[in-house]
Amino acid sequence: ALLDPQTNSYYLLNGTGAVIWDALDAECSVDEICALVASRFRVSEERCKIDVENLISSMTKKGFVVPTNESAEKSST
Numbered sequence: 001a002l003l004d005p006q007t008n009s010y011y012l013l014n015g016t017g018a019v020i021w022d023a024l025d026a027e028c029s030v031d032e033i034c035a036l037v038a039s040r041f042r043v044s045e046e047r048c049k050i051d052v053e054n055l056i057s058s059m060t061k062k063g064f065v066v067p068t069n070e071s072a073e074k075s076s077t
Helices: 015-025 030-041 045-061 069-075
Strands: 002-004 009-011
Touching: 015 030, 015 045, 030 045
Parallel strands: none
Antiparallel strands: 002 009
C-alpha cells in the first residue's frame, strides 16, 4: 500500500504492482522490469511494457516515483 500524504489516500498495489515497485526501488530499467514481470506472470513483453510504463506514469503523476537522470538514461537504451 502507498500513502499519499497530501490527500491521505491509500493506493493498493496488486502482486504485479508490488513487483514493479520493488524493481523501481532496485533502480531497474523499464526493460529489466518488463523482463522480470513477463517471466513471473506469463505476459508478453510488448504488453508488459505498455502496462509498466502506464503504472510508472501514474505513480509519477501522484508523486510516488521521481525520475532521475540515470533512470531516464536506462529506459532509453
